[in-house]
Amino acid sequence: MMNEVSSRYNPKETEDKWYKFWEENNLFSARPNPSKKPFCIVIPPPNITGILHMGHALNNAIQDILIRYHRMKGEESLWMPGTDHAGIATQNVVEKSIAKDGLKRQDLGRDKFIERVREWKEKYGSTIIHQLKKLGASCDWARTRFTMDSEYSEAVKKVFVALWDKGLIYQGDKVINWCPRCQTALSDEEAPHHDIEGKLYYIRYPFKGQPPKRDSDRDISGTVPYVVVATTRPETMLGDTAVAVNPKDKRYKKLIGKTLILPLVNREIKLIADNMVEMKFGTGALKVTPAHDPNDYTLGKKHNLEFINIMHPDGRLNENAGDYNGMDRFKAREVILEDLKEKGLLEKIESHSLSAGHCYRCHTIIEPYLSRQWFVKMKPLAEPAIEAVRKGKIKFYPKRWEKVYLNWMENIQDWCISRQIWWGHRLPIYYCRDCQKQANESAVHSRQSTETMDYGLSTMDKKGVIVSTLKPEKCPHCDSTDIYQDEDVLDTWFSSWLWPFATFYWPEMKGLSPSGTLPELDLKYFYPTSVLVTAPEIIFFWVARMIMAGLEFMKDIPFKDIYIHGTVRDIEGKKMSKSLGNIIDPLEIINEYGSDALRFSLISITSQGQDVYLSKERFEQGRNFANKIWNASRFILMNLEQSNIRVDLCAFYKDKDLGLVNRWILSRFYSVLKEVNGHLDKYRFNEAANTLYSFFWHEFCDWYLELIKTDIKSEENQVIMYKVLEKFLRLLHPFMPFITEEAWQRIPHTGNSIMTQAMPHLQENIIDEKTEKLMEGVFELINIIRNIRSELDIPAQDSIDAKVFLSSKAKRALIESMSGHIRRLSRLNKLTIGAEYSRSEGEFAAVFKDMHIVIPLSGSGSVQEHKVKIGQKIENIHSEIRSKEKMLSNADFLKRAPKEIVDKERDKLNELKELLKKLEALKDGLR
């Protein structure tokens, strides 16, 4: 019936078809079911700007395996999908797109711009969802959530208000990470440090009353009329309001308190003393720029210095920079250096590598920048989250990430959550203008006035500030209706950290979910979720914060297990990135090799949390495997007589004499099932995949199907080959969903889709180690005959006679019973079995374990060769025997090693001695 079917598996003809079928039949849908155990994963929501890369492919392949596996195990399995609004990233993309029309977002205004972003989202925002479908992801798509859905926004607001009420949210003036390109504040996590090759500039700050002299000028005492400071960012000197030295520093001790003249600006600044200054660095004198460096800020606070902001939000210097007003920070650096040089104030320049924060969205070097931002106090939230992991309520796989997590949590800093962009959740903070007029004018500020702010103020007057999920009609203090909302939006992660419960319509939980379930029941049933699958990069951004949010707002952990997979890299170990041009596009791989191949290859090379080094050739393995499955299924179908295969396996196994071969493959299948279950329960995906691969290819196809080929129509063979195939397809399905469905649909079965089938149930009683051992012996014999033939250059098509001699009666009987198989698979004409070894002239003999194998010699010259080979083998065995004897004569070994090990070694030694005897006899017998 299948002769017309191609001998090559063509994924293009099947994948989209079955995906559509699954979706149309609602097979991904999950709903609370009290009679079943819940299993739930929330997807790490990809950005709406995202396009599927290998990291996504790996991440989602793993999740899909888990979901499909648990679903087939009879658990109510929900994979909650959705996307993230990705504030800065999305705003950047849309800004770029309107720039093509020569527009800036300011030209459009806030509302119009947001409208454009929404349009963009409608058009492109679900690209990645379609791509996930290509991958086979079995998410409950009806539930797809977006972090800016209206209900989700309610959750964000409620959380903000709750934290405010608890006193965990505050506004403060701090030196934060500022991206001059995105023009927003960033959290510390969003400004990762990378090493850059910079310079250390040594600049002279003259003392007051001692006008700068030329380079060589020194007074008689040897002191110089200036202090030299070292800096990597010379342009910040324009904002200097002190120079600091260590009080213990002998070089400066008597100069402390003197006044310096800041070059170029001619501001008088003091030489102050503070322990924070490291004597060994640079000259031991630190220029202090309180508005542009976090350390200097601390110093500024401590010593009551002036805070002078010299920069516009876009990185150009401002009016405080005097002559340099309007210049870009890096241009200004060059000009300032020129000017200093001219005045003889630039002492020297050294190369200096330093690490600088970079914007994680646009990679611009961030500017430490004093500004007024909103923060979350993290310590109180972190404590229970540390506890949950310490006590093992949440487990990391691999465990080592636990330390990374704890280390971060224990040193957690307050979280800067306000962003000066437009796309995102606006802070639910409202201000009353009338109250403000009465109160301190500077209590509340919109962002635009940053540069002229009064930085001395760090707490705000709460009067006139209303924090509320709803826009207030009027001011609760003065009844004024002149109310406006804060311009800032929240950090994207301030919404993502609610993902495990806000996706269930928390907190309102009104109406029905798109799946037709009650959100309240959903949340109760599926929360805490089972496992989170993600990459190490976002442990801090997301994982840690979700744990904190879950414990704070749900009073329970958000997930029990965290599986951290590795990063996908190119073959040279570099991260895949567009700029490096080393991307392997998963969609291209799907197109070329198929989705199953992509999934299988990725999974089989991903060992626990190790980074993945990828090259395109790796996908051939997956493709070839799919093809193997295809052809094996095809072969079985071609030979299947559909009459009597749907018997109950257990009864059949009990009632019928299946024969060694069938008992063997069944035993092997259940051993593999057991192993794969074990691997999956411990998140060892690669081991599971490799176990499946080698079983199917090298045991089922290479041995089993070859063995039964000649008697394929027997009832036992029909039933068992069918049963093993269909069970194997079910077991493999989570890994390769498409081809297993395609094959499933072609074989006779009950049930519509393989997805709705149960995982094969482990039948321990069918696992039979003795049978497995016996068959291994048979395989070994076939292998050794094949090997001899090959070494003697006996042409493959030549049928020869062979004799096997061995003393064990049971083994002789086994070989006798398997004689037909052995002869066919090693191309023998006749196989004679005997107890006493004998060899005639013109015959070649070999020894393997307890057997002699005798084959007629064809050709010449090979005897000598074999004599040498046997000689080498004898040598090896001699040395092995020596080491074993040594081991067994060691009293400590006998005393301390477990008895099984000692016995095993003893048996092994005896076997080796037996073998040695045979080999020596053999060698002597050779001419």
Added chain:
RNA sequence: GGGCGAUUGGCUCAGUUGGUUAGAGCGCCACACUCACAUUGUGGAGGUCAGAGGUUCAAGUCCUCUAUCGCCCACCA
């Protein structure tokens, strides 16, 4: 500066709590296409497990140090 990971055949990697002669895929060599599959089959070559020391009856596996590569964290002006 602190932490983590890696180092196993030509290449990419497995190797779970220490216990036979260290495995796989790719590549390589030889042979084999009317017989499910050449995206195949059969056979083969190829490794002192980065180096040094230690613990142990026993080390690729545990400990210490060293080297090389990579990653993460940190307020090194």
